Amino acid sequence: PAYFQFTPRPNSSKLIHHWAQMGSAKVVQPFRSEAPGAAPAASTFDVRTVRCPLALFYGTRDEIVDARRLHRECWGARSAGVRLVAVEEVDGYEHMDCLWAVDAPSRVWRRVARVVQRCAATAASPVQARPLTPELVK
Secondary structure (H helix, E strand, C coil): CCCCCCCCCCCCHHHHHHHHHHHHHCCCCCCCCCCCCCCCCCCCCCHHHCCCCEEEEEECCCCCCCHHHHHHHHHHHHHHCCCEEEEEEECCCCCCHHHHCCCHHHHHHHHHHHHHHHHHHCCCCCCCCCCCCHHHHC
């Protein structure tokens, strides 16, 4: 379903390096500078620092980030204040397909719009996300 094989805009070499780091580690993580004397980065991004409602939309064929692992981390961090409001696994999608696949408007964007509207309407009471079910643990 991909519309573009590669990102349609120019990218910095640092961004591409960051993508490669996350692809190797299979986790969302901060950029790790390899410059001499650079402070070490955390091995993964700490989702407990996210203070806004968080919705995950990811493809089943994402080879850059292990989104199911991120889902588990977010679900486990709810007690630390992470407000996981929606999780959508999109069959057949790769890493950036949720943004620019030909059918993303019908398969993803409408769902994203509904989540944003729901969160805006219920800002005082967060929407319940579904738990990580056995079929998502595969």
